[in-house]
Amino acid sequence: MAGLGPPAAGDPARIGPYRLVGRLGQGGWGTVHGALDDAGRRVAVEVLDPRAAADPAVREAFAHRAEALRGAGTVCAPHVLDADAAAEAPWIATAHAPGPDLGAYLRAHGPLDEDALLAFAAGTAEALARMHAAGAVHGDLRPSRVLLTPSGPRLSGTGAPRPGADAAADVAAWGALVAAASTGRAPYGPDGAPDLAGVPGSLEPMLQAAMDPRPPARPDAESIYRGLVDYAVDQDIRAVPTAELSGTLREVLAVLWAGPGRAVSAQPEEDWGAEGAEEAAATEPTTAPAEPAAMGHVPGTRLAAVVAAAVIGTTGAGVGGLYAARTVTGGSPAPAPSPSPSPTPELGGAEEVVDGIVALFEETDSYRVVEEVDEGGAEPLRQERVFRADPDVFLSISGGGPTERVETVWLPDLQAADRRRFSPGAPPGSAARYTRLPAQSVGSQEFTREAGAAPFDDLAESMEVVERTQERVDGRDTTRFSGTFTFTPSPPGTEAEHGFTLWVDAEGRPVRLEHGEDVREPDHTLEYSGFDGELDTWLCGAVSGVPQVDEAALVGTSEEVSCASARAAAEAYLAMPDAEKSGTGSVAEDVEGWYCTMAPTAAEAGSCSLDHPQQSQRVDFIRLD
Structure with missing residues (x-):
């Protein structure tokens, strides 16, 4: 990974045989540290997140990943140098790969x-x-x-x-x-x-x-x-x-x-604090042959x-x-390449960035917010808020795991809500179906763009920024702002002074927000994605030509259901002449691996599933009439 930043307070001096010199960002398992081995070679050491380390299943998966990669013998996959999955804080060390990511x-x-x-x-x-x-x-x-x-x-x-x-x-x-x-x-x-x-x-x-x-x-x-x-x-x-x-x-x-090799090599080398530090040796020689x-x-x-x-x-x-x-x-010639993307402008100050985020929520075609609140229980409370425009549809997902899972779809144009519930431990999707509810039975105030932007309204009104740094998060270059602000809980309660850390991408869109009374152990964590039409899960847009109801919104049963694939299957099914279908009502039609059926209820018009007849991986046609 690239972009070495300073170590954080509390980081250890060494992990295994490696001396830590800073942080490279967040990986899929936890924090990734920049480190040097005893020969001064650069190493990336990823440490499993403490919460994940408490889960034996996650530890086992972490250990399996380390062993699998160690034996892969590959040129272009991560080169695992060492690992200790049994440590109190499990870690994997890989050879440091200098260079920008593909997006950059x-x-x-x-x-x-x-x-x-x-x-x-x-x-x-x-x-x-x-x-x-x-x-x-x-x-x-x-x-x-x-x-x-x-x-x-x-x-x-x-x-x-x-x-x-x-x-x-x-x-x-x-x-x-x-x-x-x-x-x-x-x-x-x-x-x-x-x-x-x-x-x-x-x-x-x-x-x-x-x-x-x-x-x-x-x-x-x-x-x-x-x-x-x-x-x-x-x-x-x-x-x-x-x-x-x-x-x-x-x-x-x-x-x-x-x-690309020349372009990458021309970039200035980072100072890792060791004379003659070089990329850690790979498992195979990398010198090119004399006569390729x-x-x-x-x-x-x-x-x-x-x-x-x-x-x-x-x-x-x-x-x-x-x-x-x-x-x-x-041998047909390739079309002319598209123009290169324009450089991303420099971000302004924290106030400008936060104001831009508030405006983004007002204007964006879609977004997804995943929030976890640690109230001291065995598991943090989790809630997702998802939105897609044209027509406006909001989805709230709360609970899951050992608690009841509730999914609620709010349809502003109809002033109606659809809801389904899953018993504790039930997998997402299952056989649960939506029931249409009257508007007064749900708190419609949470199904608004303003609800998504609420933390940033608080930041805009009261934040005091004490630090601004560049940091890698999930392989992306981000700008990190840290400071304090006055937090207003929802529903409204007692205001509290919170420390916060906000990461935004190169366009100023939020990636992650953490805040709490103790900034070192924040109890609110929010992750943001899917802005400006980039959403490919949960809410898949509206389709027309649906039997008996004409228009319906496609809503997935889990985040693994791809909207691009599901929408293509739904549209192909709806476009089929009736004479080519094997039946109607409860008879399923096989459309490129998706099985679609029309069986209208008060809330739904039908569904398309990938795992018929289990139907846990599917999109439901939510009625818009």
Whole structure:
């Protein structure tokens, strides 16, 4: 990881054999420290969050991740040097990878050129293939999780897979990542379909296959990796085991990664407080061979063959693989690249930033807020607030785990609410259905944009900022403001003086807010995401043409349900002529792996599910009539 900041009060001087010199930010498991080994080499040490360390299941997952990565033998995945999962504060040490993350690089330099893109695609595919072979999934692949080093791309940190993450989800995320690296823009269009305009014609079929909305139809990471290396080099690798392709991949990176490598190497080196400190040694040598294999002039037929084999192997002999082969072999020229993104302007002062956040909540098309409040019980109280416009729909999710889980949808235009409840321990989704309630039965004041902005209204009125620093959070560059303010609880109660820490991204949007009477142990933690249409979970927008009700809002049953995929399936189902459907009412229709059924109630018109007949992973059609 990059961006070494100062150590925080209370940080230990050493963890295991490593001397801590500062903080690199927050990883998926906890705090990531910059450290030096006894030889002065730079190391990233990720320490499991204390709350997570108290959970035996999390400790076991942490230990499994360390062992899996240690044995992966990879070029572009994190290089695990040491770990102690049995320590009071479990930790994993990885070789420090110097360089910006993909998002920062794209903002500074624009999209990767075709050679560098091929190297990037091959390197990141190798990392996933080797992780999957070792029994681990990444589960959180995005631009902020990939560092561009002088020698090639490197997945950062050790990853902490989200619930439901699997190898197929990693492959879809890889496709989106490579598309973003190619074009410099979001990989999905407004309709939720992959937006691959501007991607080189040689890679487009591979990305189409990887981003297929049907997980079983996606090729595996090993097939992708082998196909990309086979395409890049002028030699036959069919008999070479995947585990022995590391040297060939380094040849590819040595030749095709020259542009990003020079740009990254030109950046000034950070001072880690050790003379001659260098990147910690990887598990394999990184020097390039004297005579790399010929690259960049090979016909696309071999790549097409591998794509076709991978797709046909998972879906049967269908049009997917044949289409990929025809498209690549045809050699159609790649469309002109999109313009590079404009540089992000510098943030103003804290007051300007907070005022901007308040305005953001007033204007944004969507947002998601996850709040946890520690009241001293066994588990913190948790509540999510989600919003999407056109038409306005609010969702509140409270409880869960050992307590009753309640989900409430508020429809301002109808002045009505739909609610469903889950008994303690029940998984999200389950078979629970919504019941429509009269407006007076819910506190509609919490279902407003103003409720989402409430903490920032308090900050705007009373904050006193004492510190402003730059810090890495989840692989992103953020600005951190710390100070005090007067907190007004909701519902209104006694005001209290709280310490606060606010992290905002490069555009000034909130990432995380912590506050409490003791700033060292805040009892309120809020995480923010999904602004300006970037929401891809829970609230998936409205669809029309719904039988008997015309318009309905799509609401997911868990955060693992992708809005892009669910909406595409729902719209495909609704667009089908009745003559092509096998029935109506309770009969389910198979639409690209989704099973849709129309069975109207007072609150719902039907649903589409991925795991029929269990239906725990689904979107419900909430009536808007």
